[in-house]
Amino acid sequence: SQTIHQWPATLVQPVGSPLSLECTVEGTSNPNLYWYRQAAGRGLQLLFYSVGIGQISSEVPQNLSASRPQDRQFILSSKKLLLSDSGFYLCAWNIGGLAQHFGDGTRLSIL
């Protein structure tokens, strides 16, 4: 069966520090991968998606970047965090146009 892992579960970072969040998927090949951000009590904002290794599409220009160094690995990064980067970050995967499956997210707090 397929599983998705995100880590860390929670993270507290100072303003201006770098960020690296990792997501890996097991049990499937060549998945589409997605990064979302969810503000407290709000909806899901799509940040990046990838259809293959090295292929990244950005939905919202901002302080973040994404990379896909391996087929089932998706990384969200920032060189310098801003206060506005706080939120709940979710990774998801799917095959084709079917339902996406989400990880349990990373709660990021910027101080």
Place this chain on the structure above:
Amino acid sequence: QQQVKQSPQSLIVQKGGISIINCAYENTAFDYFPWYQQFPGKGPALLIAIRPDVSEKKEGRFTISFNKSAKQFSLHIMDSQPGDSATYFCAASIDRGSTLGRLYFGRGTQLTVWP
């Protein structure tokens, strides 16, 4: 532009009652409509999904009703329970003939079921 519009934003229902959440879309190319359930601190989990070639799909206490001509679909939770208290998201995507399953989400409905 919000591709999928969801209402209400919040909903309070008594235990045993029926919870109804509505969604509407504009893009007639959408052909896959999933609903997600999210508990605090967790990622959304797929609850139930429907394609536009059927008007209703039922799984246990959860039913999706789909009106293709009106471009609307809704989630009905029968015999609502306190454990159903969560945030619910509707979504839509273009599945057939698509290699990218980008989902367009509604803004979510926070459901509270009182015991």
